[in-house]
Amino acid sequence: MSARTNLAGAxxxxxxxxxxxxxxxxxxxxxxxxxxxALVVLGLIVLWRAGLVPFGQALYYCVGAYTVALLARWVGITDAFVMLAVSGLIAGLVAYVVGFLLARYREIxxxxxxxxxxxxxxxxLVKTETLGSTDGFGVATPTFAGYAPHREALGLALYWLVLAVGALCAFAVSTYFRTTAGALAIPIRDNEIRIEFLGLSVNDLIHLKLVIAGVVGGLGGALAAMSIGHVDPNMSYWTTSGGFVFVTILAGASSVAAAFVGSLVFxxxxxxxVDLLPGFWQMILGSVLLLTILxxxxxxxxxxARLRGAPDRGAP
Amino acid sequence: MVADTCAKHFKILGLTTVLMGVSAIGVQAQQAAAPAPVRLGIVSFLTGPAASPFGIPGRNGAEIMIEALNGGKVPAPYATVGLGGTKIEAKYVDEAGSAANVVTEFRNLVQRDKVDAVVGYISSGSCLAVTPVAEELKALTVYFDCGTPRIFEEAARKYVFRPSPHATMDNTGAARYVLSKKKDVKFFSGINQNYAWGQDSWRDFLSAMNILAPSAKAEKELFPKLFAGEYGAEISTLLTSKSQVVHTSFWNGDLEGFLYQSQARGLSKRMPIIATTAEASIWRMRDKMPDGTIIGGRGPNGPLAPNTALNKWFHGIYVDRYGTPPTYPSYQMALAILGLKVAWEKAQKTKGGGAPTTEEIVSAFEGIEYEAPSGKVKLALGKGHQGIQETAYGTYRFNKQKQTPEIVDVIRFPAECVNPPSDVNSDDWVKGGMKGAKC
Amino acid sequence: MLTAFAIVADGLVYAAYLFLVAVGLTLIFGVMKILNVTHGSFYAFGAYGAATAAGIYFDRSLPDALGFLFMILFAMGIGLILGLILERGILRLVYGKDEVVIVLVTYAVFLILEDVITLIWGPRSYGAYQPMVAAGSIDVGRLTLSNYDIGLVIIAAALALATFLALKRTRFGRLLTVVIYDRETAAAFGVNVTLVYTVTFVIGAMLGTLGGAVMAPKISVTLGIGVEVIVLAFAVVAIGGMGSIEGALVGALIVGLARAAAVHLMPQIELFIIYGVMALVLAFRPFGLFTRAEPRKI
Structure with a gap:
């Protein structure tokens, strides 16, 4: 099954x-x-499988994005690969530190x-006027190991970079789902005490999930900053997090591919x-979400999954 | 299995193609109606808190100007149909959403809908996010409202223009007006929203006051969060202070809520409020706007606009259509569209007829001077990309006999008095003593 | 001294505002375990409804006090209808789903209702200032207080007392308490949980519109006012303990007084107050101030 899935993904x-x-x-x-x-959504799927839904995942998205923007502004680094690595690292670090607090909490x-x-x-960030407060500031055009494309070529390079990072993360996360720690997500959601009777610490398992979600969230923010070319504090606002949860529900937690499909559809x-009804697009968005859930x-x-004709849905 | 997955992805691509097809058909149908019109993308807030005060008046200003231009009804020197004889076709887009949404919709306008120019943007954040994309796509973009001076100060731009003056003028003008009315100000305070617009406005006002009245002291610097709604504690702080005037760059809902609450608690009787955007609210608040409030309109707009034939015409058609007088976003939109028209026709003339290319319009646009309903404008800053105008402040009074708002004691400040000279960063200019100001 | 008095007075007014917007939310959460994002829409509909009522009533030289009553009843009437439609029409279909999915349902409804507001009232803003102007003011030293604000504090206190008594002394209140503690046992003992849900949601909706109605005279009723209220109400309820009325009251008082003190003494930190207090409280009391920890079931 896993080989087939990997082949399908490839x-x-x-x-x-x-x-x-x-x-x-x-x-x-x-x-x-x-x-x-979709990378942020991927992280949310990791958490959602264990029954956790953060309304603040935009924290890592914003950390990743500002890391990219500040690396160029303060350090002068514009290489996309270096910026990505640093963003993922810093977002993961933030998630690790915050995790000591957050891992103890459940539900609402x-x-x-x-x-x-x-x-x-x-x-x-709003208070930091030197970084433009709510107006934010521009992100330098990224380079790719010495290659410095412009216009259409830049668009394609960024797209392929996002696709490559997305594929790597999707592969890593689906591999994680098959490890013991990953497979325990659903038992955690159902009943934590049973896990603890196995001699495992639920908080540690959740702490790891938080770090994974933080790293992919940070990478998502870094890539978004490069492709938008601008960062602002709004990336950390609760409505941004709400949007990610929205897409997660739209996508469903059934597979890692769902994150990408859901995000694109959204x-x-x-x-x-916006094109059809510029004044009433929220109504369309809300209706789509409502109909999806129903x-x-x-x-x-x-x-x-249904198209694939998976007969084993619901079976363990 | 592989085949299934591929089929799955082709389905998604198929859906996308259908969606793209739908919008393409829409575009073609519109094109068939009128032969090769000039296509403009008009972007302003159609939803959210900024729609009512700025987005809708801006959109209305565009709608009525484009209609009048297409009918050849605008008074001289703008009597030619549309842009140089070609009719204009507008597509209206909502500015609401994240920077990612704004940039995506901008790309859609330029790359998918193939508009000839984009006119719009109210939020400074939107303008800053769109600018590099417009430059990269070589897309002619004319901003109509956003206030931040950073757009042309951070880098030289080629395809981006902003005929309406930036926000520095609003606050240096405000300081000059306060000091000409109240020469002995010893203490003043400010209440501004805690986001870029409020922070920048207060910084400019404070710097200007420090230069123009060094003995006056800033007492309370209040920054409630954006859309806070309830200002009880802030009003108490101001009431217990010694301040003689309070500066605010609040707009619409926050401004109106603050004014209702400060009236109920006698603050507006204790000290006049200088409100840099209040012009956009006077027609709604009427007798609930405290008499004596010092009113700004982000330039010579609305009742502060000069008494010219063009202004009377614009005011007239706007009131006829929408039943309420145009406010400053409508004036700024008219200014932006007329600027585009002037540049377009200048480029056409240089070329000797036919539709000018973007490159030709862009070089014709630089440094132009023209007249709009809000009076004369000159693209003097940012290497000819950023406009300056005179500004005006006045004191509010509700005329009970005529049941109409009035702005009296108007003082006009020439453009070179309240704007920095070209090639000087506006923040440095104000802090450095406003050198070279011609008042 | 005057500053200390001002901090307490402003703190109480802000706390009254917070309690009024949070009480409906915590009630619905307590009984139905639904974190209701639509609460922001209820607030907005209440404010718009009150503004419409004010437009109908005033300028006819009728007594002002009755006008205020009319505004509140009009707004709560909207809450009644809206609450019934949503609970019977939509929420009924998703009971039993994951709590988070239900949050998203209410989020979707909130998005739709935001545009419904534009459809009904258009994008312009409305004023409903008449009751606040009519209420007048009193002077305390250099400080002028609005009588309307004092009235707001009284309304909030009365509402707190009324909900407390209703929960402890009435039959329906005791039924609610039973459902809050254990839904399954309540159903087993013959409590009509479906009916309890409907009634609770409608009351919650009416309390939401009440919050909007009493705030309408102070603010400009304009698009987007609902969004701002959601997180404010969530924070108050999380601090106090989800589903606890006493908690909402104490949470509102803590945040209200902390914010007033910040504005007077350290305006720089005002932006962080509510989230700072929330993070601090949750760090030491993970379930908020007034909730008991859930028993862990094997």
């Missing part, structure tokens, strides 16, 4: 990478932002505490809604 990667050559430039940049956001308290932490970062729905309770991912 071929999807090739198809998506090739599709960019045929797609119009505006669609490539839309997909770039969608897949960058977990959600609200993570929200409070992301809003404190928001407040700090961006397309949003942009079409008629596709397992998210978009479940459609593909």
């Amino acid at each position: 071929s999807a990667f090739v198809v998506l990478a090739a599709a960019a050559l045929a797609a119009p430039a505006w669609f490539v940049s839309l997909a770039t932002i969608a897949f960058a956001n 308290f977990f959600a609200m505490l993570s929200l409070a932490l992301s809003m404190i970062l928001y407040g700090v 961006e397309i729905v949003r942009t079409v809604a 008629f596709l309770p397992e998210g978009l991912g479940s459609v593909f």
